[in-house]
Structure formats: C-alpha cells, structure tokens
Amino acid sequence: MSEDILEYINLRHVFEIHEGKETQYNCPNCSEEYLFCDQGDLQFEETGESRALRYDDCWDEDWIEYSFNAVLKCKKCFEIVFCVGVGSFSRLSLYGSDEDLAKLAEEDFISRDFIPRYFYPPIKQFEIPSDCSDGVKQDINSAFSLAYCDFSASGNKLRSALEKLTNQLLPGSESNFHQKLDELKSIDLEASEILMSIKWLGNEASHESSLKQYDLTYALNALRYALSRLFDEDPKRIRGFSKMINAKKGSIVKT
Template identity: 30%
Template sequence: MDRQLFKKPFTLDSGITYSCPTCGKLSLQLDKDKFHSSETSSTRKMLQEDYWEDDWRTSVYTAILVCRNTACEEHVISSGTGFISEEPVFTSDDRYTYTSSEYVCLFEAKFFQPALHFFDIPSNCPEDIKNPLLEAFSITLLSPSSAANKVRVAIEHLLTNFRIPKTTSNKQKKRVRLTLDTRITKAKDKNIVLGKLEDILYAIKWLGNAGSHSSSEITLDDVFDAYELMHHVLIELYQPKNRLNKLAKAIRKRKGPLRK
C-alpha cells in the first residue's frame, strides 16, 4: 500500500496507477478523455471581484479510470476536489528558478466506485469481517475517522467468529454486553494465535475508538496504520492455513520435496 499515492494531490499528467479493485493488478489508470472538472460556486463569484487571485480557485471533478489488464478492463468512477497551486519552474538541470513559477491544477481524490482495496483481504476471510473493511475502504478518503471505526467493527466480528463471547451475566443475572477490551483479553485464553496478536488487536481498538469521538482528529496515516495492522491479523489467522494446505498438497502430489 503506497500511502503517498493517496496523500499527495495529482495532476492530469501525473500518470498515477492504482490497484484495480476487481483483478487486483496495478493497472488502473485515469482516462483523461473522460475527466471533467468545474469551478465551485464560490470561485465563480470571486472571479467577479477585482481582488481575486488565480490560486484561490477551487473546483470539483469526476473521472473514469480504466483497468489496463485486458482480461479485466474494469471501469471505476472517481470524484474529488481541485485547487490551483503556484509551482516553481525548474531549469533543465533541475536547479530551482527563483524568478519563474506557474499555476498548476491539482486534484485530490475523495471517492472511488467500486472502492479501491487498500490491502488484500484473504479469500477465506469470513464475509462479516470482510464487509466492514470494504465499507471502510469506500469512505477512507472522505472520512478517515469513520473508516477507522469500521476496522474496529471488523475486529468485533473477528472475535465473534472465534467464539469469543459478546455478553455475560451480571449479578442480577441479566445479559450485558462485554467491552471490546474484555473480549480481547478473553481471546488470548481461547486461541493461541489471537493471544499473540493481543497488542495489535488493542492498537486497532484504540484507533477505532478515536475515530468514534469528534474531539479526536484521525488522519489518513492513522487509518493506513489500522489497515496495516488489520492486514497482519488476517494474514496470521487466515492465510497461513491456506498457504500450508497448498504446500502440503503439492509435496504429496510430487511425493517428495519441491524443486524451486
């Protein structure tokens, strides 16, 4: 996952390439013929004033990105915002030219449909864990706080899949909901792998908690941290079995060691 790809604005000539949400290949590129931008209402009003400056312009855009993998050719809709930036002009030997600059149109993506996948979810990951992660992917750039909270929801579902109780009986013999802290603590006594992942599960919980509170400012980096942690959890819990089963079948079929 290239964080900088989503943290930096792009130009129409940036040539950026994303991973296709359908085939997973690094082959999703902007179709410049299907890119459209319009200046915002505030910009159009400001242009009528004598004091306006070029770098005050703002805009919105819609675009189509196309997967260049001929076996896929998925089309993805993107939308976002634009602004003008005064950029330095460099000489042919890349030295900064202090007396020269130009205005450049920069764009920031806020939405993709189908949503881009910020990490690969193992194919045998249960749907109730996968779905909140896909929801998180769809709102990552629009609302990092909401995305972080969705990852926390995925952790709740993950613990349920491993039969970690969601409720307990209180002194009045009424069922009460267990906190996520308590469920993570119980998990280490029920599953060795979950026990080894305890610190990571707590870290995701705290990031998700921060995303739930309006007073906490969750950044894109915070969400990408949550994604990296969650990816590791899913690999440890779901991918090793898959990989080992394939390896065992290959060795059995060959009736001996594999030649690499």
C-alpha cells in the same frame, strides 16, 4: 520530532490523480495493475464557492478550488472505475532563458492537483481473507468505501469489524470487546497487540471524529497484516506445530 513519529505522519493512502498518467491505485477487480487516467478522461470545474470568493478584495489564485470527475481504466483486465473529488490550483515558477520561456503556453505555468474522494467500484486496500465472516467483510468493505472521503467514519467501520472478528474467533467468550482482544493473545500475541492499536484509533474515530489520513493508513495496513497472521495458512500451520512441540517439549515425531 522522532524518526518514528515522522515516519508515521508520512503514511498515506490518498494520492493525486493526473490526466494522462498512471495512478497509484490498484485495480479493484484484478488487483494486479495500477489504474490509468487517459488523456481526456478527467473533467473539472471551479466550484461555486470558489467562484464567489473571487469578489473578495483579498482574493488570490491559491484560493481556487475545483470539483472533478475521472474515468480510470485497468490495462490488464479493462475494468472501469469512476472517481470524483476535489482539485486545487497553483502557479509554477519556471526557470530558463527568456527565449525558452516565451515558447511556453499559459497552461505550462499552472499546476492543478486532483484528490479523489469517492471511487466506484471502491478501491480495495487489501484482499479480505475468505475465512472472515460476512459481517467482518461487510464492515471492512464499508471502510474501504469511506477511506477517501471520511477518515474517521472509515476508522469507525474498522472498529466495528474488529468487534465482529473477536466474536468469530472467540465464540464462547462472554468478555467485553477489550478483554476479547486481550484474549486473542492465546491465538496470536502479535495480532492481538496490533488489533488493540486499531481499536484505540477506532475509539478516537467514534468519539472525537479526529482521525487523520496517517492514522487510517496505519489502521488499514495493520489490519491487513493482523488478518494475514490470523487466517493465512503459513502462520496458522506454524502456530499449530509450535503448540504441539511445546506440549511435547520436543519433536512431535518420535522415531
């Protein structure tokens, strides 16, 4: 396996939540602080299906699954975010002297990992440029909401956002979606190529429902970068000056 593929499959945007610890999720309100899960703000119960499996002759503790809910808080703006998801159970192997191990409680030998599936309000993966059309913003925000519970559905929403984005940027074009993405090269070559890669993943999401977390994480990161190239003032200013300089084949200011 190449280093590039290994780096790609390690991309992720879903992270575990632990009681009494800071999460890796930015506040959806201020975007300046990680959300925190205070002690006592996470509750969990073993699922009914998991409890039923205990009657299986082959049952093992690793089969235990939980449902959980948690309240996450921003310590900067005091936003409250509600979260629900699933959890797993594992038993730890701890090493030390018999005397030290005897001082530990049963819970010290247990690890429970909680993975979020839904947030309210939704976690924003990035700030959507204000110049994007309402339709583009709506689809991207829908992708954010689905990004933890259904990777393919989220990817499908990103593809829909790209279609509306090409219509916004190329209002006079009568080309199909794929051709419009190619036509964006006249605006920004790199952004066009990046958006094309998101489209291919969106196609897989629409037809095969097979996107993995790393595919969606790439698509979200790639879209953020492409939108910055298309809408941020610095790239737009550089593109504008470059076209003027190329047209004049020299400085646009002649003294």
